Amino acid sequence: VGTGIGLSVSLGIVQAHGGSLEVCDAPGGGAQFLLRLPPAQPGESAARGESESTDAGGPCRVLLVDDEPEVSEMLAEILSLDGHEIEVATSGNAAMRILAERSVDVILSDMRMPDVDGPGLYLRIKNAYPELLERMVFITGDTLGPANRAFLERTGQPYLEKPLLPEEVRRVVHQVLGGANGSGA
Helix, strand or coil, rough: CCCCCCHHHHHHHHHHCCCCCEEEEECCCCCEEEEECCCCCHHHHHHHHHCCCCCCCCCCEEEEEEEHHHHHHHHHHHCCCCEEEEEEEEHHHHHHHHHCCCCEEEEEEEECCCCCCCHHHHHHHHHHHHHHHHEEEEEEECCCCHHHHHHHHHHHHCCCEECCCCCHHHHHHHHHHHHHHCCCC
């Protein structure tokens, strides 16, 4: 059983790339999806990665904390285009093990996960690595829920809402890196 955000995430990615996603009846029943993307121009992907670099002084190490492999893979792909090194943790506990072994520059964490959720990870990082709090960003599909809204308002942490758009992910990482380096966003 999934969370039901796969199609909306896919639509967001497709639209961010100037494409469209349509649903049609499939022969024999079910659903068929038609994905249309504009053709890439020669050299376009390399130029895009250079011109829209999100880092504030070079590639950085990003820790992605999400129990949904599709979300982690999508985020890793988006951020790898800027040359960032990606670490993936599938839970808050796994993220803490990574942080104990090596440093990271930015943490993107889902709010809802098994074992230690986003707010729980925030508290653990606050106690063990308080300097990382200014470089922590949350990912949520539920900002309207009272618990998530209260947590985000109380902490003032930046967040991204699902469905995730590549330009928004890159923008927030750029802002966090700029703020962490004292250079502003």
